[in-house]
Amino acid sequence: MKKIYLFVVLALISVLSFSSCEKIEGHGPIISEIRNRTGFEGLRVSVCGQINFQVSPLYKVEVLAQANILDELETKVDGAALEIKWSHPLRVRNCEDITINISGPKLRFISNSGSSDIQVLGFVSHPTMELTSSGSGSINIDQIEISDKLEAKISGSGQIFIASGLADRSTLYVSGSGEMDLSQVETAINNSHISGSGNVTVKVSEYLEAHISGSGDVYYYGRPRIETKISGSGRVKGL
Secondary structure (H helix, E strand, O other), X not given: OHHHHHHHHHHHHHHHHHHOOEEEOOOOXXXXXXXXXXXXXXEEEOOOOEEEEEEOOOOEEEEEEEHHHHOOEEEEEEOXXXXXXXXXXXXXXXXXXXXXXXXXXXXOEEEEOOOOEEEEEEEEEXXXXXXXXXXXXXXXXXXXXXXXXXXXXXXXXXXXXXXXXXXXXXXXXXXXXXXXXXXXXXXXXXXXXXXXOOEEEEEEEEEEEEEEOOOXXXXXXXXXXXXXXXXXXXXXXXX
């Protein structure tokens, strides 16, 4: 009984929090605003819209949106992260009109907790990389080269996709309903953990360790040595 009561209370709090968000719609023409932000090595995004990142020797942050949306969109450097967020809780109706173009010399982590589509253009190289998706948005990367470890986590309904690349080892976690496609990333060692209904697709040459306690699946390319621990309805399947 106590558990049911607690669930109802939490559900009510969630509904009230969502309904308390201010609704806003962009008005007027889309304008460009250049913001002077430097020193970041990763992205922490909690807004909607299209986010484009490209590795470049020069830092640049360009925001394109209507004037009243620009006023509410904050971009600040917090430690090593370029944080992109709303000034206060908002529900934006025309997210497709928001574009943020970013460049910088390094990219070693991305956190997407909003509904943005984040596109990393071109080639990214770093010893480690961490990707986190806890919203409904996506993280798409053209090409990577990770000399040590790639770590990726999905706890929402979003997607993580890497079109090509290399990683010495990778550790992947899916606890939501999202999809993770690293089938074009050549990895020597992979550890995949699924506790939700999402799926993981990987390419592994030496060793694959899969832990599944949900209904999701681990699909793999290659002929690695495999160890599994499955307590859900999911499966590990070669392609």
